[in-house]
Amino acid sequence: MLSYCEDLKLKNGSLTEYDKKKISDIKDAIMKSDSDNQYNLSKDIDELIQTISTRGARFVEMPLDEKLKEIANLIENLLNKNGRYIDIDYHYFGLEFITKDSVKTLRKRLQCFRHSSKDALIERKTYSQHQKIVMVDYGVLICEAIYTHVKENE
Template sequence: MANLKYETIQCLEELFDMQSGYVLDFSNSSFQRFIKGIIGIDIYNDKGYENYCSKANKLRQIFETESNSKVVKLISALINYYEDYKLKNNNLTDYDKKKIDETKKAIKDLEQEDDEKIIVSQDLGELIQKISTRNAQFREMALDEKLKEVGNLIEYLLKKNGNFITLNYDYISLGFIKENDVKEYRKKIQCFRHSSQESLKERKKYTENQKQFLVEVGIVMCNLIYNELS
């Protein structure tokens, strides 16, 4: 079940006019294709979704049963669709924009929470070994997935009690890596840790060679930080 806050759910209900039983201008078939294309769920045939109900109730069911990552991905796509829908009809109001911004912030927080839960649920030593030794599981990942793994691990290592710690990188790396280098690296790969439309667009700015370079640099940083903290 996704950890959507009540306020976020109410905002989505209002934006998508779900009280009517509909969701925006989707027909049953177009809504089915949309959701299948975004999160791979057939809302009329997959297990647990066989019972017929309104499109709004199908969406509520997804909110109640699917993971944070799937729900975040779907909401992000629906928000983008909503903005295009409103702009096409020339009636995107300031109130709409306010609600859209609130929703985007809420799902960004939810996505961050999901990433941290994934990291915490695994053994830290196992994660370090997987990444630093480039084991078979890590090697088989796509570059985007590798960068997500590296980025999540760095964030987890540096975050203590809700705040990010600082290390004397200049000293422990003999001057090759400085604190600002780590901060800039974290900014660059932030788009690989999230699946919003903005993040997906940002990823496309990097070539495959640049992504590979970021992976190698990230592995060095993971080892550096872990060894210093151990």
């Protein structure tokens, strides 16, 4: 949006030095706040998400809803081998924080972020920003755990 305003003022010949300074300051503040909100992703998981993403985006570049969509896609990618879902001993590596049921529940909740039906769009709106952040954090934890377990058992 800032770039659009900057371009519009530039085209109209009304971009002042003050405008340039304000736009630059706001962009810097946005970049700083984004860099402060980093997820503790391994390089492998970040690369997998970027590969799976339809636009090739890195996880930190994605808006919250897109992060949820890609977490759902990654969990499916990690668990689906040769067209079948693999069984994982969640009790062993999840220390009872991650269970088969908790993964299923999260996957079910994330489905609305993968689809664009009216029902899916309505369901997305039922989640608060805080709930979405919790689902992203928990989803990242699950993805890292499943990825580590799958890699160790290949």
